[in-house]
Amino acid sequence: MTEERPLLRPIGTVESSLREKSDAPKQGEEGGPEAWLVFHAGYEEGLRDLEVGEEILLLTWLDRAERDVLSVHPRDDARRPLRGVFSTRSADRPNPIGLHRVTVRAIEGTRLRVSDLEALHGTPILDVKPVLDRVRER
Amino acid sequence: MTEERPLLRPIGTVESSLREKSDAPKQGEEGGPEAWLVFHAGYEEGLRDLEVGEEILLLTWLDRAERDVLSVHPRDDARRPLRGVFSTRSADRPNPIGLHRVTVRAIEGTRLRVSDLEALHGTPILDVKPVLDRVRER
Numbered sequence: 001m002t003e004e005r006p007l008l009r010p011i012g013t014v015e016s017s018l019r020e021k022s023d024a025p026k027q028g029e030e031g032g033p034e035a036w037l038v039f040h041a042g043y044e045e046g047l048r049d050l051e052v053g054e055e056i057l058l059l060t061w062l063d064r065a066e067r068d069v070l071s072v073h074p075r076d077d078a079r080r081p082l083r084g085v086f087s088t089r090s091a092d093r094p095n096p097i098g099l100h101r102v103t104v105r106a107i108e109g110t111r112l113r114v115s116d117l118e119a120l121h122g123t124p125i126l127d128v129k130p131v132l133d134r135v136r137e138r
Numbered sequence: 139m140t141e142e143r144p145l146l147r148p149i150g151t152v153e154s155s156l157r158e159k160s161d162a163p164k165q166g167e168e169g170g171p172e173a174w175l176v177f178h179a180g181y182e183e184g185l186r187d188l189e190v191g192e193e194i195l196l197l198t199w200l201d202r203a204e205r206d207v208l209s210v211h212p213r214d215d216a217r218r219p220l221r222g223v224f225s226t227r228s229a230d231r232p233n234p235i236g237l238h239r240v241t242v243r244a245i246e247g248t249r250l251r252v253s254d255l256e257a258l259h260g261t262p263i264l265d266v267k268p269v270l271d272r273v274r275e276r
Binding site: 004005006007008009010011043045046047048049050056057059061063067070071083084085086087088089093094095097099124126127128129130 | 142143144145146147148149181183184185186187188194195197199201205208209221222223224225226227231232233235237262264265266267268
């Protein structure tokens, strides 16, 4: 059992009108804007079966998060009692991996337009997956 | 916009009866076994609001995956045509982050017993999140 610290390889970057944390809606309150997912050259083969209209899970690296935080006020609301980060969707956590369910609106080469993405401009993209098994979600 | 390669910090390890890739059921075909999530010391504060019976999203680092693969035969079935990895749930992908929806069955300190986990023994744990917004899943 290794205790290595794996190194991520960002595969692209988010281009969004959300520039600052203060621009971003609080988790669960409202949707995010449309944004571009701009993939780096070399990932075309991995992207080729994505389709317009499809819902996907986007994994990002929330590079402006705090990694040494283990409890937070949910939705950044100081009136709510502190909760352990693993029971919240806070960006602040030891491995700030963002998980976003978005819909593909357009595809232009290695650029994907998606709707409803709460991620800041410049956020590194880590992965794209199909939405979790429908059967299990019922 | 940085092009850094972020370093993950595993927060725990999976203890499972699945020892080899050949033991694991193919994605979507059947559920996985019960397993223990064994968190490293120091993460108690982050875990404290998790409850027995709750469904959670577990993020893992699939450390036995191939990172240079961009298309695969779905479910490892050579009869199925190759698909771009970002349209599959294959473990093989540039950033092999596993996303597992599991149910907490027991909590013993920093050990969580969960059901239905398709992850090999020794797999590093990266994060735990609440299940995605119910509203969006409808």
